[in-house]
Amino acid sequence: MVKFLKKRLAAATGPFGELPPGDVLEVSGGVKPCLFALADVLPSGAYGETWVLLYERELVLVRRAAGALSPAGRFELKTGLSVKIAEGAGGSRFRVVREGILAAELRFSIRQAKRFSKLLHVANARIEGNAEPIPQAGEGFVDEEKTCPKCRRLVPEWADSCPYCLHRRRILMRLASYTRRYPLLIGAGMGAAVAGTLLQLVPPKLTKVLINDVLTPSPHRNEGLLWPLVIVTAVVIVLRVALQKVRLKNLAVLSEYVTHDLRVAVFDHLQKLSLAYYSKKPTGGLISRITSDTDRLWDFIAFGVTEVVISLIVIVGAATVMFIEEPVLAALTLIPIPVSLVITAFHVRAMHSILGRLWAKWSNMTSVLSDVIPGARVVKAFTQEKRESGRFTNRSRVVADDAMNLHTEWTNYWPKLSLLLSAGTLIIWSYAGPRIVGGAFDLGSFVMFLGYVAMFYGPIEHLGMMNRMFQRATTSAHRVFSVLDTPPTIYTPHKTVPCGEFKGAVEFDRVSFSYDGIKRVLQNISFRVEPGEVIGLAGPSGGGKTTLINLICRFYDPVEGRVLVDGVDVRRRDLHELRRNIGVVLQEPYLFRGTVTENIAYGNPGASPGEIIEAAKAANAHDFIVGFPDGYDTMLGERGQTVSGGERQRLSIARAILCNPKLLILDEATSSVDSKTEMKIQEAIDRLVKGRTTIAIAHRLSTLRKAHRLMILDKGKLVEQGTHEELMAADGLYAGLHRTQSELHSLFAV
Amino acid sequence: MKDKEKPEPPKVGPADLSIRREADGGLALLPPGGGEPLAGVRVARCFPWTRPDSYISVRDEAGREISLVPDLGELTPDTRREIEAELVAQEFIPRIVAVHDVEDRFDVMIWNVETDRGPVELQVKNAEDVHQLDDGRVVVRDHAGGTFVATPSELDPRSRRILDERCG
Numbered sequence: 001m002v003k004f005l006k007k008r009l010a011a012a013t014g015p016f017g018e019l020p021p022g023d024v025l026e027v028s029g030g031v032k033p034c035l036f037a038l039a040d041v042l043p044s045g046a047y048g049e050t051w052v053l054l055y056e057r058e059l060v061l062v063r064r065a066a067g068a069l070s071p072a073g074r075f076e077l078k079t080g081l082s083v084k085i086a087e088g089a090g091g092s093r094f095r096v097v098r099e100g101i102l103a104a105e106l107r108f109s110i111r112q113a114k115r116f117s118k119l120l121h122v123a124n125a126r127i128e129g130n131a132e133p134i135p136q137a138g139e140g141f142v143d144e145e146k147t148c149p150k151c152r153r154l155v156p157e158w159a160d161s162c163p164y165c166l167h168r169r170r171i172l173m174r175l176a177s178y179t180r181r182y183p184l185l186i187g188a189g190m191g192a193a194v195a196g197t198l199l200q201l202v203p204p205k206l207t208k209v210l211i212n213d214v215l216t217p218s219p220h221r222n223e224g225l226l227w228p229l230v231i232v233t234a235v236v237i238v239l240r241v242a243l244q245k246v247r248l249k250n251l252a253v254l255s256e257y258v259t260h261d262l263r264v265a266v267f268d269h270l271q272k273l274s275l276a277y278y279s280k281k282p283t284g285g286l287i288s289r290i291t292s293d294t295d296r297l298w299d300f301i302a303f304g305v306t307e308v309v310i311s312l313i314v315i316v317g318a319a320t321v322m323f324i325e326e327p328v329l330a331a332l333t334l335i336p337i338p339v340s341l342v343i344t345a346f347h348v349r350a351m352h353s354i355l356g357r358l359w360a361k362w363s364n365m366t367s368v369l370s371d372v373i374p375g376a377r378v379v380k381a382f383t384q385e386k387r388e389s390g391r392f393t394n395r396s397r398v399v400a401d402d403a404m405n406l407h408t409e410w411t412n413y414w415p416k417l418s419l420l421l422s423a424g425t426l427i428i429w430s431y432a433g434p435r436i437v438g439g440a441f442d443l444g445s446f447v448m449f450l451g452y453v454a455m456f457y458g459p460i461e462h463l464g465m466m467n468r469m470f471q472r473a474t475t476s477a478h479r480v481f482s483v484l485d486t487p488p489t490i491y492t493p494h495k496t497v498p499c500g501e502f503k504g505a506v507e508f509d510r511v512s513f514s515y516d517g518i519k520r521v522l523q524n525i526s527f528r529v530e531p532g533e534v535i536g537l538a539g540p541s542g543g544g545k546t547t548l549i550n551l552i553c554r555f556y557d558p559v560e561g562r563v564l565v566d567g568v569d570v571r572r573r574d575l576h577e578l579r580r581n582i583g584v585v586l587q588e589p590y591l592f593r594g595t596v597t598e599n600i601a602y603g604n605p606g607a608s609p610g611e612i613i614e615a616a617k618a619a620n621a622h623d624f625i626v627g628f629p630d631g632y633d634t635m636l637g638e639r640g641q642t643v644s645g646g647e648r649q650r651l652s653i654a655r656a657i658l659c660n661p662k663l664l665i666l667d668e669a670t671s672s673v674d675s676k677t678e679m680k681i682q683e684a685i686d687r688l689v690k691g692r693t694t695i696a697i698a699h700r701l702s703t704l705r706k707a708h709r710l711m712i713l714d715k716g717k718l719v720e721q722g723t724h725e726e727l728m729a730a731d732g733l734y735a736g737l738h739r740t741q742s743e744l745h746s747l748f749a750v
Numbered sequence: 751m752k753d754k755e756k757p758e759p760p761k762v763g764p765a766d767l768s769i770r771r772e773a774d775g776g777l778a779l780l781p782p783g784g785g786e787p788l789a790g791v792r793v794a795r796c797f798p799w800t801r802p803d804s805y806i807s808v809r810d811e812a813g814r815e816i817s818l819v820p821d822l823g824e825l826t827p828d829t830r831r832e833i834e835a836e837l838v839a840q841e842f843i844p845r846i847v848a849v850h851d852v853e854d855r856f857d858v859m860i861w862n863v864e865t866d867r868g869p870v871e872l873q874v875k876n877a878e879d880v881h882q883l884d885d886g887r888v889v890v891r892d893h894a895g896g897t898f899v900a901t902p903s904e905l906d907p908r909s910r911r912i913l914d915e916r917c918g
């Protein structure tokens with residue numbers, strides 16, 4: 001059984017450690033390989049285990065069949081050998097070819113793809129005789145997933161330690177640590193809660209005296225006590241209400257502060273996180289962490305925590321008094337408790353599963369909203385309003401149907417518990433009733449006791465609810481902390497290299513990059529750009545142009561090689577200083593909700609109106625802005641929806657220009673404007689780019705006329721570079737693209 | 751620096767398509783008019799989920815289409831065998847035959863399932879990674895990008911219930 005389990009886990013999580021399993025190592029010769037990978041699929045398509053170990057001079061295959069390991073091949077890394085990966089859907093094949101003949105073919109699932117991709121790259125370099133350095137973990141940002149050494153589970157990227165093994169209590173302690181900043185509030189609130197609860201224990205006792213000594217006709221009846229007793233009861237009640245007020249007020253305020261702190265902390269931290277994090281997490285999920293999760297925590301701190309504390313005090317307090325006063329009756333009171341606990345446990349489990357399901361259906365419903373509302377224009381253009389309504393109706397109904405289960409479960413549980421607890425009361429009645437009648441038991445004690453019983457059963461009735469609240473709160477707290485625990489992958493190192501004045505020289509030194517660790521989007525790119533040079537970057541769509549400038553801005557770090565700005569690796573520079581000196585116009589210009597002025601001055605909020613107009617003029621935006629009734633004070637809608645695509649581009653050019661960057665990057669900056677406007681912008685940029693390094697990406701090659709040098713990227717490779725004339729003479733990809741565009745041009749000119 | 755584009759691959763109708771397996775394990779196209787075999791041929795399903803067996807695209811190494819096969823029946827038997835074998839060998843989409851349990855662990859769901867390829871444990875990151883196709887099949891995508899598919903109507907009631915709980 002254990003073996004079966006281990007095998008399953010191995011297939012599930014793969015060999016994420018530093019070394020392959022010891023027995024595999026032994027069979028392969030006992031030496032630590034440079035790299036290794038697990039081919040987890042057999043030729044038949046079933047899960048299996050074949051290890052690929054890459055050494056300095058050879059490639060070794062080890063297969064496990066029926067538990068026994070055996071060598072499955074050994075290949076010397078030399079000319080004539082080649083390794084390949086044939087990609088497929090969900091899995092791929094790793095092929096070793098010797099002198100043109102297939103020597104080995106291994107299947108692996110996508111789980112193992114990162115390892116294989118790395119191994120392939122290094123193996124082929126070794127075959128060619130290059131001493132390719134082994135990519136180290138942590139060097140590039142694409143890293144292996146960590147697994148927990150204890151449970152072998154995947155540790156999510158954001159967590160330092162395995163959250164599965166982390167005890168829930170630790171999360172609550174962490175939450176509690178946020179309240180420590182407000183000792184007065186928490187002291188007052190909790191103090192009031194405890195005092196109020198203890199006061200609650202007094203009235204039944206008074207009732208006993210009232211009944212036995214005042215109301216019951218007997219020789220030692222003391223009528224004079226009546227009013228004092230009533231007054232004391234009144235005072236106790238007033239005090240309790242006052243304490244309740246103090247408690248609610250202080251705790252509500254406390255949790256407002258705490259959730260505010262948490263919200264701000266999460267937002268602050270999100271600002272620090274790298275782009276890679278944002279592209280992995282759905283936006284809606286991140287928003288809900290800041291909004292609804294913190295809100296749920298508010299509820300929990302304000303009411304949940306005290307509810308639990310109060311319930312505990314009540315249970316312990318009432319039980320203590322009950323056992324001191326009437327031990328026999330107290331024991332009888334406990335009879336229904338075990339059964340109610342069992343019922344509650346089942347209820348909690350059922351609720352948990354229903355809530356989980358409901359949550360999934362709910363998010364399924366809201367996903368229609370986040371999909372359709374921003375796409376309203378497309379829906380209308382294709383007249384699909386009815387279908388979208390139908391889609392939403394269906395999913396909403398599914399939610400409603402499922403919520404019925406919730407109510408059914410709830411309404412089934414309550415009566416059962418009520419019945420049980422009432423049964424407890426009945427037991428007490430049937431035990432005490434005959435004894436009261438017989439005079440062996442006094443009425444006052446009995447009524448007092450009933451008061452405590454009600455107090456004792458109360459929290460038990462709420463047990464299910466409290467548990468649910470508790471679970472939801474810990475989950476929310478975890479979701480919030482998980483953001484806070486994510487380290488930014490891109491950050492300024494502790495020791496930066498002082499760089500002096502920013503000049504704008506860019507150099508790529510054998511840079512390779514991959515978004516997912518499998519597919520290489522940039523391969524071994526090297527080039528140099530001198531300060532003040534104007535570079536045109538062109539090539540087929542998907543060639544990696546935007547990716548390349550993402551690396552210059554250090555939105556991502558390369559997997560291999562270095563990106564240098566002014567001769568210093570960008571990873572050693574101060575991140576903010578770097579980005580401040582780079583002006584970018586992104587391919588999809590994004591404007592914020594706000595005025596035109598605010599948007600243009602986004603990177604430089606202190607700019608004077610004169611400077612803002614200068615920048616707008618340079619971007620050829622001044623004229624259309626003045627044409628708006630509100631001029632520069634025009635409000636733009638969310639994402640800049642209220643202006644045209646070309647206008648949006650020009651506003652974002654103005655924004656980049658206003659920062660007066662030493663390095664200007666234009667990613668298809670003029671793709672949505674007409675040729676005449678483009679020409680004007682081009683002229684303005686030409687004026688502006690004097691003394692600045694400029695990297696301009698364009699599909700319309702005519703845009704790049706003024707470039708000193710052109711670089712052509714195709715499928716992640718820098719295939720050509722040189723001046724227009726040189727590239728035309730070389731008659732390669734650029735010349736081809738250029739010819740096609742000129743033909744098109746003359747076609748339209750006719 | 752000079753890197754001329756490779757010549758366009760020939761366009762071939764399904765009936766004239768002739769594909770064979772090379773010694774290095776790859777597929778090659780035998781051009782209809784004769785001549786050098788074109789190595790590095792790839793095949794892909796256009797609708798892998800909705801109509802897997804129609805519209806197979808045959809492409810060259812650079813991803814340019816050589817032939818679009820609306821129906822495998824139009825091919826010569828040898829070529830059809832090669833293409834079908836290749837399609838099966840390049841895919842790895844285990845079919846879930848039983849769901850033992852699903853644990854919720856904060857951000858991650860741990861699925862403990864039995865597939866036609868063997869037992870496996872999946873770590874699923876988002877609720878959206880479990881979704882139902884229009885034909886009722888449920889597709890589960892795990893953290894690494896692996897795809898697993900289940901047909902609820904073929905599962906035992908317990909598995910079906912768990913599956914139903916997890917997808918909207």
Ligand SMILES: Nc1ncnc2c1ncn2[C@@H]1O[C@H](COP(=O)(O)OP(=O)(O)OP(=O)(O)O)[C@@H](O)[C@H]1O
Binds near residue numbers: 279515516541542543
């Ligand atoms: N965030 C991302 N995650 C994963 N893959 C990506 C991401 N962004 C881009 N890619 C992939 O990387 C490759 C290069 O993309 P890139 O945006 O650099 O192309 P490009 O040359 O700018 O193309 P275009 O001219 O169309 O803008 C493409 O295959 C694309 O699918």
Ligand SMILES: [Mg+2]
Binds near residue numbers: 545547667
């Ligand atoms: Mg781009």
